[in-house]
Amino acid sequence: MFKLDLYKLITTSVALVLSSTLLYGGSDTSTLPGKYVSKMGAVDGGVTYPRKNGIYTAYRYNEQSTKGVNFGRLPTANELKAWDVDIMPDGTGLPDGEGSVSEGDELYEKQCSSCHGEFGAGGKGYPTLTGGNQEKLPNGVIKTLTNQRIEPGMEAPKRTIGTYWPKASTLIWYIRDAMPYAHPKSLSNNEIYAITAYLLAQDAIVIDGVEMDDEYVLNKEKLMKIKMPNENGFYPNIDGPNGVENVRKFFSDRAKNIGSGTRCMKDCKDLSTKGNEPTVMKIDNEITDVVPPYTTVRDLPPEIESKLESKAEKMYNDACKLCHGSDKMGAPVVGDIEAWNKVTQKGFEKVVHNAIDGMGGMPPKGGFENFTNSEVQMIVEFMINSSKKKQ
Amino acid sequence: MDKAFKTEELNSLSRRDFFKKTASVSAVAAAAILSPSSLFADDENIVHHTQWGTTLGNELNENPYGLPSKYEHNVVRRTSSLMSSAGDMHAAVSMTPLHELEGIITPNGLHFTRTHNGIAQIDPNKYRLMIHGLVEKPIVLTLEQLKRYPSESRIHFLECPSNGAGEWKGPQFNSLQFLKGMMSASEWSGVRLKTILDELGLKPTAKWMLAEGSDGSEMGRSVPVEKALDDAMIVWAQNGEALRPEQGYPVRLLLPGWEANLCVKWLKRLEFSDKPWYAKEETSKYTALMPSGKAIQHFYALEVNSVITSPCPEKPWSDLVGGELVEIEGLAWSGHGTITNVDISLDGGKNWVEAKLKGLVLPKSWTRFSYMHKYVKEPLLLQSRAVDDSKNVQPTVNQEKAIMGVEGVYHRNSICTWEVTLKGEVNNVQVRSI
Structure with a gap:
């Protein structure tokens, strides 16, 4: 099959002259497998390949007409209403509703801070949402985004909502669909406006000349007026009728815009040649935190212990591990004997009580309000038992 | 053979090494290949x-699905807490053991995996795909209905644009896998998107397509319609079987050569519009911050590598x-x-020789290359440099850095260097000025 396809494999250089002529077998070494008729100018800067006479690069394709292949049905109005809920920068899809900065503050504390830190400032291993210096250079670029950590001591550019995100619509869309992380799509429209308002207020976003104080109430109309500080920080320009063409133009000049190599074969000089020897950078601090650990040994696997997961363990894994599995979250880590000794000093009853009512950064029942009290007790038992000294 | 010598040698070398050593350094041993030897x-x-x-x-059907040999248990995907949030493995990435792969196909269980909200477990009976917006005839499909469309199969690589992202400022992992x-x-098998769109009738004003996943992160990306009409596919199978849950079971979008993030998994909805969407993964992430302080957005194709x-x-x-x-072997690929x-x-890049391509050489696909090398026990700086039919040449670290800087995170495709030591150990290093 592939041999037949070879007949169509012709070089780009002769593509215009020869459309389907057999070239294979000639002395021209460029008529090798893998050289196809191609056309420059794709939107991504690359080539496209024609489909002709049932041949598409090395593949044959079905030339029969597919006109009239028709499965599925029209969506109903309610189905469209349920799924066509994306939110665009022009306000398309923005839900009705409103929420204040102070309402958002309260919600954020309960729903978001355990991962994203106080005020969205990060530090818990999950994305930092707010902060960073929005100060601009004379050309309108946010200064800290030009930071390059090549020199030691240089701070990383901070890509937060305030310093980086180009559109406020993205924020409200993502919060509604994908947050809170463990319970996506659980917030009401008023709640998502409130949390969005709170986050924007942390970054001192000004809406239509008005600063967002605690009482500020965000709604659809106000959100559409927001201009984000880094709105102009991205290129190529994808907006307007020339958006796609701007992208094509940008990626057609890859050497200038994203960098390219040169095909030197002998005595090549690169910036990294000191005298005649290449300068080699070795691994400074090797990252070895790898799971499972590196090995290429071919032996029999270790005896697999009968690993029957208890109901409590399963619920722990699904619900609690997110925070109690890592010391980054500030919650006592399961398996940390010392930490759990401290916890259990309060007495089992009290620990269960705290788990049900919530404490510190942990919402009631860890946010899993559908858990019964006895299930929570069972999980707490599991967590305590897993954090005892092994006999 | 002298017994004392044999024992001493075997103490320091494995039996296999001993044979190899003897065979290669001894002229007598070479002769022994010809006739039974007592050596x-x-x-x-x-x-x-x-x-x-x-x-x-x-018994032959002990494993009705089939499993690799028990001895292959170390051939697995690996991850690192560095590639997650606080060690949480719901939004994380795990890496394919490239050092254990042959040819140009990855076994399904070893396919690298990136998720933003865990691996969605979709009931195929409840799966629906909606295509709407600027089309004459919007549509909803069940999985069975989707699979009624005429199918095509294509071999393509998928790459996360963060591949090697930890290495912008210098080498970090001493491992090909990482x-x-x-x-x-x-x-990948599925239906060419154009086959469906021809039937639905795309309106002339349609310039952009939103692809949206149905997982908890509702992963969304904007795609130019041009790609949707070229080689884009809606796929439901990989390597002959249903997609793995990790790869978007039952259905994902495939945009050959483009960021794997754009090849939205657990695909739920395609909407056509005259405007792009500014989804979270094409604004706050998957944009490459340049030294100017501005960032490249809509950075689609993975460069020659x-x-x-x-x-x-x-x-x-x-x-x-x-x-x-000995054979020096490797993989080359280009999304262009x-x-x-x-x-x-x-x-280390001073002098170059041409390697030979081998096996299938397909567009937007892994391509194997080979170079036969007479090994001399001496230090080497091994590099490979790929060229594609879009006139791309893989850049050196310095050439790439001169334009991209070191904070872009995404789309790193500069030349890799393996340092081969005198002992034959291999280390990940970089040839670069700073």
Whole structure:
């Protein structure tokens, strides 16, 4: 099959002259497998390949007409209403509703801070949402985004909502669909406006000349007026009728815009040649935190212990591990004997009580309000038992 | 053979190494290939019956799906807490063991995996796909209905644009799996998107397509309609079987050569519009911050790239003694087109020789290259450099850095360097000025 396809494999250089002529077998070494008729100018800067006479690069394709292949049905109005809920920068899809900065503050504390830190400032291993210096250079670029950590001591550019995100619509869309992380799509429209308002207020976003104080109430109309500080920080320009063409133009000049190599074969000089020897950078601090650990040994696997997961363990894994599995979250880590000794000093009853009512950064029942009290007790038992000294 | 010598040697070398060493350094040994020899110790794996040759094997359908040999249990995806949030493995990435792969296809279980909200477990009976917006005839499909469309199969790589992102400021992992393992390749089967769109009737004003996933993160990306009408596919199978849940079961979008993030998994909805959407993953993430302080957005295709897979840190040359003719092998790929050439350097990029491509050479697909090398026990700086039919040449670290800086995170495709030490160990290093 592939041999037949070879007949169509012709070089780009002769593509215009020869459309389907057999070239294979000639002395021209460029008529090798893998050289196809191609056309420059794709939107991504690359080539496209024609489909002709049932041949598409090395593949044959079905030339029969597919006109009239028709499965599925029209969506109903309610189905469209349920799924066509994306939110665009022009306000398309923005839900009705409103929420204040102070309402958002309260919600954020309960729903978001355990991962994203106080005020969205990060530090818990999950994305930092707010902060960073929005100060601009004379050309309108946010200064800290030009930071390059090549020199030691240089701070990383901070890509937060305030310093980086180009559109406020993205924020409200993502919060509604994908947050809170463990319970996506659980917030009401008023709640998502409130949390969005709170986050924007942390970054001192000004809406239509008005600063967002605690009482500020965000709604659809106000959100559409927001201009984000880094709105102009991205290129190529994808907006307007020339958006796609701007992208094509940008990626057609890859050497200038994203960098390219040169095909030197002998005595090549690169910036990294000191005298005649290449300068080699070795691994400074090797990252070895790898799971499972590196090995290429071919032996029999270790005896697999009968690993029957208890109901409590399963619920722990699904619900609690997110925070109690890592010391980054500030919650006592399961398996940390010392930490759990401290916890259990309060007495089992009290620990269960705290788990049900919530404490510190942990919402009631860890946010899993559908858990019964006895299930929570069972999980707490599991967590305590897993954090005892092994006999 | 002198027994004392034999014992002493075997203390420091494995039996296999001993044979290799003897065979390659001894002229007498070379002659021994021709006639039965009394020079070597007998290999008990040959002179005695094996355990598996003298017992009844396992029943044929013991594993109705089939499993790799138990001895292959270390050939697995690996991850690192560095590639997650606080060690949480719901939004994280795991890497393909490239050092253990052959050819241009990744076994489904070893396909690299990136999720933003865990691996969605979709009931195929409840799966629905909606295509709407600027089309004459919007549509909803069940999985069975979707699979009624005429299918095509294509071999393509998928690569996360963060592949090697940890290495912008210098080498970090001494491992091929972690340097380049955020990519895999499969034969994908499904329907060409254009086949469906021809039937639905795209309106002339449609310029952009939103692809949206149905997982908890509702992953969304904007795609120019041009790509949707070229080689984009809606796929439901990889390497002959249903997509794995990790790869978007039951249905994902495939945009050959483009960021794997754009190839939205657990695909739920395609909407057509005259405007792009500004989804979270195309604004706050998957944009490349440049030294100017501005960022490249809509950075679609993965650039021409290559890496030597043998030797590599996991598969070094420390068993070689010198004098062997050994294959330098690797993978080259480009999201812009088809690989046309791969060059090899043994001296850190000063001088280059052309390697040979081997096997299938397909567009937007992994391509194998090979160079036969007469190994001399001496330090080397091994590099490979790929060229594609879009006139892309893989850049050096310096060439890439001069434009991209070091804070862009995404789309790193500069030349990789393996340092081969005097002992034949292989280390990940970079040839660069700063």
